[in-house]
Amino acid sequence: MEVLILILRSFANVVVVLALAPLFEGLLRKVTARIQSRQGPPLLQPYYDLLKLLGKEDIESGESPWMQRFAVHLALATVLTVACLIPLGAPVPLAGAGDIILLVYLLTLAGICTLLAGLAAGSTFSLIGISREMITMIALEPLFAITLIIGAVNTGTFRLETVLDGSVYAGGGVPWSGLLMLAVMLLSFQAFVQRVPFDIAEAETEIMEGPLIEYSGPKLAVFKYAQMVRLVIYSSLFVALFIPWGSHLVFPIGWLLFWAKVLVLVLLVTLVAATHARYRIDQALRYYGGLVGVSFVALVLAGFGY
């Protein structure tokens, strides 16, 4: 019985994420257009796009097509697995299956799929893209890992349901480490969700979507879907870690409050994306380097109990 409830709650998380992700994407596109004084596509356009792509011809250009297929499906599977390991306005469904270190690595795995896909496609443009994507991953992974580990140090446990509940502020007194990480994550969030000014790996105007350049039809649909889900996942993680207040209210209120917070975060991402120009990879790397330095200071502060 317990297992059945767990499965149902995981399923609910997956369904909610899948249903809402294109909506957030549509919103993002619409708001971006309005900021740039355009009319913009209908709010539901991403749903139509996905459906249309599913029926389009699938052209495989790599020399190892089965690796292309594997990478694409693993990409979506990974982000959806993460959806079962984080709170989406309700308790974590699969808290018993892993802990925060698993979470860090699963998010890395989601990135690996993009890398494999780009590598398997074999275009020079996609390889430039994956080289940039990997550099970004090396720089960003510690930021996220340190945030979670500060939570773990504060609460003395690695459990998902404890750490993903505002644990960064759980140190004694003024939570300096938590506040520092809040600043760091706000400054790097655009990069986590791969939006301008840090969409360097895809850079449509420069290397033509990088890792995705050779993908079309259903594979592109699945990949795009995974990217939309990624936006929701990271926004939810941010809310769970840094804006936990009110998530424990009774079911519809807490749930709605949670998604309202996610919505605000997505709008913030849109605002930044629509008003900035893309950085070069070396500029971005310097920027990330500074943030990594600051987050290590935060970790040491957490070690001393601040």
Add this chain to the structure above:
Amino acid sequence: MTPAQALLIALVLCLAGAAVTAVVAANRRLAGWLTFLVTTIASMFALFAAARSLIDGGTAPETFLRLPALGFALTLHVDGLTAVFIGLIASIALPATLFSIRYMDLYPDYGVRRYYSWLLVFIAAMYGLVSTTDMMWFFFIFWQLMTLPGFVMIRFEHRNAANRRAALKFLVMMQIACAVTMLGAGLLAAGTPTVGAGLRFDFETVSANLPALLEGHPGRVALAFALFLVGFGIKLGMWPFGQVWLPDAHPAAPSPMSALLSGVMLKTGVYGIMRYFLWLVPAEATGAYPMTTWGALLAGLGTVTLLTGTLQALRQEQTKRLLAFHSIGQVGYILLGIGACLAVLGLNDAALAPVATVAFMGALLHTVHHGTFKSLLFLNSGSMLLAAGTQDLNRLGGLLKWMPVTGITVLVASFSISGVPGFNGFLSKWTIYTGAIQGVPAGWWLPVCGVLAILTSAVTLASFIKFFGAGFLGRASETVTQAAAGRKRLEKDWTLLAPQLLLAATCVVFGLAPAVAFGLATRALNASREGLGETLAAAVRTAEGLPGMQAVLGGGAHLVPLAVLALLALLGLGGAMLARAGGSSRRTDSPWLTGYAQAGEANRFTAHGYYAEFKRWFRWIGGAPRSGGAGSPNLKEPDHP
């Protein structure tokens, strides 16, 4: 038959086999198969010894040969810790020797006598080194028996001056390590009474005298331990010693030997550190033994080792040289685990002892896991060398089409070493991180080391994405298309594939079933209860009762890889069904290069181009790629039409 007797039989069998192989070495295939046969039988005995010891919960040391005048006795002791290392040696030697049979065809101009005979001596010496209780004479004998074959096989292609230099460097470093370690043993044993069997340099005597020595001459003990750290540090490739000999030695040796060097021989250094820093020190001496300081030193050195090794590896463009630098990097994780264990033990807090046990288990498991995935990677690079004739990643590409089996095993090993969930590397790294981060009461620096290790894991991933991508994915290079001309497969026969498949399967099984690995580590601890091992073993019991140690530290950290993997597979299938739902057609075409460029060798993205901006940042770290850089002959200036 007791475990010690079985091990002695394995040891003698290997030595006898070496003599016989030397006689028949004119017939290359016969010598190869004979070596494999001898290794198989010896491995069976060794595995029996290990299993017996783990099942029985440890055994007493057994003396086979005594020369009391010199304080000289061949005493073998197969306790839990030794059993793990013996098991590792036996299970890596088996695939490596099977792989050798066909692989040695790569060197038609060189006789194989020097290879097979010395290989067996090498294996025998390692069995001896991890089981002898003599810190002086038999340590010396086994160390030399291990070093000399290593030297001979690193300079196997002796007509190449670089290989001779690499071998000489190895020899000199190993002799320094030997002398330093024996000096340390001498310092501990000098002027102390003997106990038990009356052997001055026996673990038993030294251990019994250590509390008094720690009280009376703490400086001398500290010096001795520092010498042990240097000696074994040289062996296991610790920064800064590892960088001196390791990256040159591994690529020079034939690939199966590289697999043994990296997968097994480095681990004798790990064994030494574990045995001397933890098992040699009796529990009652903990007050005077500055464990937290040693722990901090080891964890710090480990972190520096893993950072430098991995960042240098990222710059490499030769397959085996890249792997060699990663050996340094991965050994850093093991040192970090041991350091965290010592640092936490130093707090003398019973509530925190399980954290120390977890850190130690992480180190022990990573030793075993690194043994499997790194020897697999070396066998993989051997296969690539055999198929394409080059170690230069810049000249490889698109091999997956011709070597699917090797490709998949490379992917498994790459995922293992970079710690992707579901593979064995993740399990042991996860355990080490848990130990380091939960060990925060020992000092703020411990979680910082842990996070640096997590960060380095991403760099490892980057490096292996390059390794796999440049070798197997991307577009086929000229070298590969020429090698494959007219052939459907470049993979040779089953003796090359079976060892790789076996090791890859081990990586997956250990990764998916943590109960196997943790069960092994628990048994090992329970079966070796001398010194601080007793403290570690006692702490396991408090963590027991939780299913297969999946939930360690009272449920504070836990992992069920099988559930996660099942979920991944299920959702992946769902995605695949979604992709089918539209009923779209599928066809193959060549990549689009903006319409006016032709795909060719000149615009192929090679290993040199990966992560350029990041590598530029870390140029100061050293380890510049040996060759195959910008000036390598295959990277011609593109000729524009």
